[in-house]
Amino acid sequence: MTLPTTPSFRLDGKRALVAGASSGIGMACAVALTEAGADVTFAARRAEVLNGVVSAVSAAGYTARALALDVSHTNAVREVFEAQPYNIVVNSAGLARHSPAVETTEDDFDAVMSINVRAAYFFAQQAAKAMITQGIGGSIIQISSQMAHVGGVDRAVYCGSKHAIEGMNKAMAIEFGPADIRVNSICPTFILTPLTRPTFEDPKKRAWIDSKIKLPRVGKVEDIMGAAVFLASDASGMITGTSILVDGGWTAG
Template sequence: MLGIEILLREKRVLNGKIALVTGAGKGLGRAIVESLHAHGAHIIAVARTEVDLDELKTELSDRIECWPLDVTGDKLVEQIASLGRLDILINNAGGNRPEPMIDVSDENLDFILDLNVRSAFRVSRAAAQVMTKQGSGAIVHMSSQMGHVGSPGRTVYCMTKHAIEGLTKAMAVELAPQGIRVNSVAPTFIATPMTEPMFEKPEFKEFVMRMIPMGKIGQPQDIAEAVLYLASERSGLVTGHSLIVDGGWTAQ
């Protein structure tokens, strides 16, 4: 009986925790929501597209509330700041507009910086204010393998993800005395609706496969499992760390 109780406890390692996930509607965000929910968390799912959130609400039914908000706007940080409690923040929202560095417009530069860096900082700041009052919390930033290396056609994206890695370390050091852990997950290219058009191009898929020693494309659940580890007490002494989930890309 004791063994069964331990297994059940392990299955729901986030029982009673409140977790906010940005970019929750599709791809990695949706997989993360499903994983955290399956392990007992109450979810606050944030996405711009209401229909995606409605699908999540129908699928999970309980322990979920949906905020159809833009991470770059003021309303989200105001609502986070008003929370009485927040145990976990998954800063997942982000994007890219791949193009050669010399062709990057100021419009695209500002768009990616605003979405990938400025919004991540503002959302984290609001969450940290709540977590500081309660003396505990876990923040997980969605970084990228591109936060550790460079790649042609992705200069702005690489810059923003290197910034996220720096933010992760600085926040981890500053917030540790308040009982808040801050880490990042750094995926390789994962099979999602966003990357599907990319993989339809044979030359791109061949490039990616050549760069991954394990020889396979990552799945959303691979990232969800990494996030679950960093969000839970399984990683109770881990902070300021980047968990690279890239099949060996950056080890070369």
């Protein structure tokens, strides 16, 4: 009898680019892909912060590269992918500006949509274009949010931006599937990072978070690392056009 073989979770021989890798969830995902064997480029705007991260990765015995990149500059993104196709791309560059919907300013709306939707869209577009041109298939992973599946207090703009990610991922999954390019998202609950520190430090908001997460703790960046490796690897080879909720049960009810 021939037993089935578990598809590999390893990423040896794969090239990965992680945008938003200077901090928080993106940095954790980039480290996870590195540990799984991928050749990872850590990208974000702050070159000096990235250099510190890459030095720490090197000190841990891995090879990593730093790339200064603003994902809102589509021409720069295009140049990156034209110079070098990647098998795995993760986009964790994101922004939050919360307000009651009746008070949202056009500035805040445009700032959030410009990074969370527009930049995410063209990042995936250019990544896929390079994969198709080189005939290499791959995995595109957007760091979305649990707020792509539910509403949240003062979060009409943020929720709108993250729901948009899910829609564009589904359509891109249909279009890119024949080229063996998978498109998925990871939807985290509240994870303590520089982005969410102000929310965590507000006792009322902290109580709201604690009341919604079913497990007895909040999220940490390590909780996202396994999902990133899974979606990047052959272990998820038949998964596309969907999302993995890492939400501690928030959306369960």
